[in-house]
Amino acid sequence: QVNLVESGGGLVKPGGSLRLSCAASGFTFGDYYMTWIRQAPGKGLEWVSYMSTSGSAIYYADSVRGRFTISRDNAKNSLYLQMNSLTAEDTAIFYCARVRRRSGGLLKNNYFEMDLWGQGTTVTVSS
């Protein structure tokens, strides 16, 4: 069964750190880009970071660059998000998602779509 399961969320004090994990199953993890998306309580979706299959391409949202680090272990079928210097604004449900990449054709960008999502893990930053 194709599945993504996040873990590692919890309550952390401002300035603290947390490491999220995302375990993949049912597909060849190493063949896919992966991404983290978050959703603050009652709010919309915010893209956080994505990583290519080998890790050669990594991008972050401005809001987390320098504080968050995405990584993956293809042998363990796992994606990670190390989060440091957390603030109340980081309180959210964090989803990992599989990214399907399709060629846009000659001299065009690739298309990316998030075709499989985990159930999310909740991060609460509060004193």
Added chain:
Amino acid sequence: DIQMTQSPSSLSASVGDRVTITCRASQSTNTYLNWYQQRPGKAPKLLIYGASSLQSGVPSRFSGSGSGTDFTLTITSLQPEDFATYFCQQNYRVPWTFGQGTKVEIK
């Protein structure tokens, strides 16, 4: 960053109604536009990719159109399970950005 603006922010409709949601980008995104559905308490689900391609397993009452800056998600004959929040998302440029969402409620 490319800003995505959806309209309306919410709407009330009845089962069987035709519903149209609009998404406008602050600059051209060609057809690098996806639509997602999020039911309450659940993770988002991909509905439409490449502006108009239906994701496998998604009912054919969902359709997408548009290119450049203006896009539309249409649901023909709204079903009870379609009451949810819908988000557009551009993947033309990093950072990938989402619309603020459109909540479809029962009239």
